Amino acid sequence: MDKKYMAEPYRIKMVESIRQTTKEERIKLLKDAGYNPFSLRSEDVYIDLLTDSGTGAMSQEQWAALMRGDEAYAGSRSFYRLEKVVKAITGYKYFIPAHQGRGAEQIVLPQLVTKKGMYFISNMHFDTTRAHVELAGARAIDCVVDECFNTQEYHPFKGNFDLLRLEQIIQEKGKDNIAGIIMTITNNSAGGQPVSMENLHATKAIADKYGLTVIIDGARYAENAFFVKQREAAYANKSIRAIAKEVFDMADVFLMSAKKDGLANMGGIIAIKEDEALFQLCRTYIVPMEGFPTYGGMSGRDMDALAVGLEEALEEDYLLHRLDQVRYLGDRLRDAGVPIQYPTGGHAVFVDCKVFAPHIPFDQFPAQAVVNEVYLEAGVRPVEIGSFLLGRDPDTNENIESPLELMRLTIPRRTYTYNHLDVVADAVIAVYKRRHDLKGVEFEYEPPVLRHFTARLKPVK
Numbered sequence: 001m002d003k004k005y006m007a008e009p010y011r012i013k014m015v016e017s018i019r020q021t022t023k024e025e026r027i028k029l030l031k032d033a034g035y036n037p038f039s040l041r042s043e044d045v046y047i048d049l050l051t052d053s054g055t056g057a058m059s060q061e062q063w064a065a066l067m068r069g070d071e072a073y074a075g076s077r078s079f080y081r082l083e084k085v086v087k088a089i090t091g092y093k094y095f096i097p098a099h100q101g102r103g104a105e106q107i108v109l110p111q112l113v114t115k116k117g118m119y120f121i122s123n124m125h126f127d128t129t130r131a132h133v134e135l136a137g138a139r140a141i142d143c144v145v146d147e148c149f150n151t152q153e154y155h156p157f158k159g160n161f162d163l164l165r166l167e168q169i170i171q172e173k174g175k176d177n178i179a180g181i182i183m184t185i186t187n188n189s190a191g192g193q194p195v196s197m198e199n200l201h202a203t204k205a206i207a208d209k210y211g212l213t214v215i216i217d218g219a220r221y222a223e224n225a226f227f228v229k230q231r232e233a234a235y236a237n238k239s240i241r242a243i244a245k246e247v248f249d250m251a252d253v254f255l256m257s258a259k260k261d262g263l264a265n266m267g268g269i270i271a272i273k274e275d276e277a278l279f280q281l282c283r284t285y286i287v288p289m290e291g292f293p294t295y296g297g298m299s300g301r302d303m304d305a306l307a308v309g310l311e312e313a314l315e316e317d318y319l320l321h322r323l324d325q326v327r328y329l330g331d332r333l334r335d336a337g338v339p340i341q342y343p344t345g346g347h348a349v350f351v352d353c354k355v356f357a358p359h360i361p362f363d364q365f366p367a368q369a370v371v372n373e374v375y376l377e378a379g380v381r382p383v384e385i386g387s388f389l390l391g392r393d394p395d396t397n398e399n400i401e402s403p404l405e406l407m408r409l410t411i412p413r414r415t416y417t418y419n420h421l422d423v424v425a426d427a428v429i430a431v432y433k434r435r436h437d438l439k440g441v442e443f444e445y446e447p448p449v450l451r452h453f454t455a456r457l458k459p460v461k
């Protein structure tokens with residue numbers, strides 16, 4: 001693709017209407033939603049940047065594949081078509097579908113926790129991964145490089161493992177107490193930040209030294225591969241598929257929320273390289289929890305759409321445009337002085353709300369306060385990734401202070417144009433200009449698990 005003349009690499013064939021609301025309407029809607037935009041109806045949102053999960057547009061090939069889908073419970077052709085694609089991309093021996101990423105997590109992670117007092121170590125656990133680690137009776141330790149927390153400084157791979165600390169943690173906790181090393185690629189929670197191939201190889205070498213299982217949490221593995229190609233000289237001439245394969249070669253298990261780089265609206269993947277015993281355990285537990293092992297919570301048509309989407313997500317034109325949209329929004333904000341995680345990562349622009357609203361303490365959730373104002377400003381729905389999301393320490397029940405208080409402006413795949421992104425940028429910049437007037441929020445209702453999804457809040461007086 002000629003970058004100089006780059007526009008969306010698709011023509012729009014079908015549209016979904018979106019509607020602007022008035023500021024008065026939004027004030028009432030947000031109050032009714034308990035100052036938690038998760039509880040808004042999407043019809044009351046003008047530009048929805050809550051998530052890139054299952055919110056992208058499918059291609060004509062995927063829609064055609066939907067029609068091809070079988071609805072058989074056991075052994076459908078759809079399952080075997082999807083299995084073939086997953087095995088070809090990963091090179092793994094075993095595949096089980098799940099209804100989405102957390103479905104895959106709830107099946108696999110408990111199998112790796114073989115006794116009390118175990119730990120998973122990740123560059124950074126995603127929130128549902130952390131929840132499933134804890135539900136399985138283990139503890140989650142994040143081990144990302146310090147550069148990740150300095151949002152203003154350029155670093156090409158802010159998702160990298162801190163290798164020294166990784167080894168220290170293994171030695172301190174004892175290798176027999178480590179249930180696995182989870183490579184989260186890209187690192188969603190810190191800004192969709194990539195992990196370099198060099199760092200993944202070094203992490204793998206440490207895992208091998210101590211005989212540890214490596215799990216890829218690879219919701220955005222294709223975006224990660226594209227960053228490796230762009231930012232790591234040795235990979236400039238390799239195909240995305242080859243780069244991804246090199247990553248899969250390093251791991252034992254691949255868990256994927258296929259709602260991201262599967263370009264599907266629903267779906268999850270469990271792929272196991274060669275551990276037959278683990279595969280049998282997962283096949284057993286998937287039945288009561290997700291469904292029979294040849295559908296695992298997915299319908300035949302969804303499996304067919306995913307089989308096509310997995311291939312399309314590896315296309316370079318698609319990835320170039322995808323990451324350029326994120327860069328574009330990030331540049332517009334940076335040019336206006338708005339602090340963002342820099343450089344931008346794969347699926348979203350993350351606004352640093354510790355810098356944006358330093359007068360709001362962490363337990364009044366500064367990023368949530370900014371999220372709410374952006375909705376009030378223009379009907380744009382971002383999401384908080386900070387102390388509100390992080391929750392409480394399972395041992396002490398104290399609020400955990402997140403090292404980063406981020407507002408994520410998540411860009412769905414193939415869905416919005418650069419015009420939409422201009423509206424988003426204008427809204428965030430307008431809120432930035434009156435940032436000193438923002439107030440924090442406090443709980444009206446706090447759920448015990450994954451509280452950010454369903455909590456009700458109110459502005460601090």
Ligand SMILES: Cc1ncc(COP(=O)(O)O)c(C=O)c1O
Nearest residue numbers: 100101102126128188217219257
């Ligand atoms: C890195 C990562 N892992 C796991 C998940 C969970 O996937 P799902 O939302 O499909 O359950 C997500 C979802 O955003 C994610 O970003």
